[in-house]
Amino acid sequence: MFKPLCFMVMPYGRKATLAEPGKGPVEIDFNALWDKAYVPVIEALGYQPIRADQDTGALIITQMLERLYFADLVLADMTIANGNVYYEIGIRHAARRRGCVLLAADWSRQLFDLAQLRTVRYPLPEGAILDGTAVAIQAAIKDAIGSLEGGISPMHGAIPGYPTEVNESTAAGMKDQMAQLSEFQAEVRAVRAVPKAERMGRAQALVDAYSRGPMTGAVAIALMLMLRDCADKADDWNLVLKFIDGLNDELRSIAEVTEQRALALSYAGRHVDAIAALEALIATAGPTHERLGLLGGRYKRLFDAATTPGDKQKALARSIDNYERGMQLDLNEYYCSSNLPSLYRIRNRAGDEKLAQSVVQFVIAACERARRRGATDPWLRATLLVAAFDSGDADKAEALADEVESGDAAEWQLKSIIGSLTLSLSHVTDDAGRARLSAVIDRLRPA
Structure with missing residues (x-):
């Protein structure tokens, strides 16, 4: 009798991590991670392990789609931002109601959409997967996979009746929302098309119009970015801050919103507040070259504004440090x-x-x-x-x-x-x- 199949979605061979120095290994031997950590756990859970690169022939897209659909369980390693992995996760989430578990090293950070989903974290202090590390990974993921394998996929959870019994009134309502969003985006494009000197006034008028009623997250983010792109003077940046601070807690917690708030704080002359916001974001969501560049720039502004040699020296050192960290990332x-x-x-x-x-x-x-x-x-x-x-x-x-x-x-x-x-x-x-x-x-x- 055949065992149930577990299809593993992950990179293979040695791959660079682009992790910040000291925060993760330079590269990972994904073959060793598969052999020494994933296969023993998959077998212990009663599944037969398989991954794409073990086929005797090339795995064409049809075969990959078949595996993603028919596998009893799909595990996906998201430690590095691999386009194929992200694509295959989306296919599985849409195709099957249950049986997809996401995993990643404890130091890694995922792109926004998947960063919101529950992910099993495991320790990975080095990329060679030493025996002690393999044992620690197995201990971290085995029970967690067992508890999450029956979870409902985001696609099936978000749309009642998906894929064959979706309520037509729900579909019509969503189409109405998308039509309204399209009209709103046309209004944003119109603001961007006017001469620069007129944009902030037009942008503020559009914000006022949409602030009179309930505002979806997509509209709020678009309005924030429109205000940012139109801002020029300190007073304009204070309007950006006012808008962001008026958003709900969920929207304000989004990393992109936090970044834009820090930028607005700095251009409004509040460099110390901007630095505090960026450092908090990096501590929770991880560094990117963009965030470290913003942080380096804020310290550079502190350097320009400092009036004592000691303050100048400290700000210069921190600016250089953050720019160097950002450069090393990419x-x-x-x-x-x-x-x-x-x-x-x-x-x-x-x-x-x-x-x-x-x-x-x-x-x-x-x-x-x-x-x-x-x-x-x-x-x-x-x-x-x-x-x-x-x-x-x-x-x-x-x-x-x-x-x-x-x-x-x-x-x-x-x-x-x-x-x-x-x-x-x-x-x-x-x-x-x-x-x-x-x-x-x-x-x-x-x-």
């Missing part, structure tokens, strides 16, 4: 690394100039890679221009200045970066190069 992202060269030079310790020159090469490579991919980040070109100054590359700076003059200057954020270009110029020691870079600033300085 060297393909240039947000954190682009701020470091000038900060190293301000600190001016032995070896800092060498660090600045090293990091600026990462910044240039990441920016050029993003340009080749057609990235739409509005700060990409500005970052590349500042990096040319940070590296003292007058040829590159002049070539970029030609691009500015032959295209849309607004795309280069010149008003915001002139100060950064001037600061970078002050660290250039070559007289001829400094003169050429100074001439570029003169060309680019807004009238």
Whole structure:
């Protein structure tokens, strides 16, 4: 007699974790995790273990769908953000009412939608899966899998009667809601289309209109992001804060909302409050390069505002530390690394100039890679221009200045970066190069 089947959804081979240094291993041997931890538990629970890469032939999508549907139990390891794993979890949740259990290392953080779902956590101090670690993982997951395997999937739980007996009145009501949401999104697009000087007023009017009645979470988030994108002055950012603080507890607890609140606090001049909010978010939801970059930027603002040498030194050290942590999470992202060269030079310790020159090469490579991919980040070109100054590359700076003059200057954020270009110029020691870079600033300085 055949045992019930357990289909394991997980990466295989060695995979990088992108975990912050000191918060998780650099990579995981998922084959060892399967062999030494998952298989013994699955067998002890009375199932026959199987995963995709053990097929003798290529597992085409039809076969994968069949396994996800017919398996008596599906286990999914979400320790790293793997697109295939996330996709297969969604398929199983939609296909079967019960029998899908999510698992992840205790230090890992999941993307928002799945982060809301109950997940079995296990210890993973190293990626090689030593014997002691394998035993600890087995102890952490066995009973938890047994207790959760009968849980109802989110799809079946959210829609009564799904998939074949959905109440038609429920379906009609949802379609009405989506139609209303589409109309609302058209109003948001209209706000974005008006001249910049008029946007905040139009945005506030739209907020007032939708605040008169019940507001869905989707509408609240969209209004928050619209206000953020329209904000310019400190008073505008105070309006963003007022809106966020008026949301319910559930919405305010969403990581994205917390991030935007911290940003609004800082632009409203409340840097210390912004730092406290970001540090609390990172402690509970984990670091990302975006969160660490925001935190580094807030300490940088504290450095600019500090009036004593001691306060300046502390703020500078914390700014550098957070930007470095953010850079190490993903060297393909240039947000954190682009701020470091000038900060190293301000600190001016032995070896800092060498660090600045090293990091600026990462910044240039990441920016050029993003340009080749057609990235739409509005700060990409500005970052590349500042990096040319940070590296003292007058040829590159002049070539970029030609691009500015032959295209849309607004795309280069010149008003915001002139100060950064001037600061970078002050660290250039070559007289001829400094003169050429100074001439570029003169060309680019807004009238």
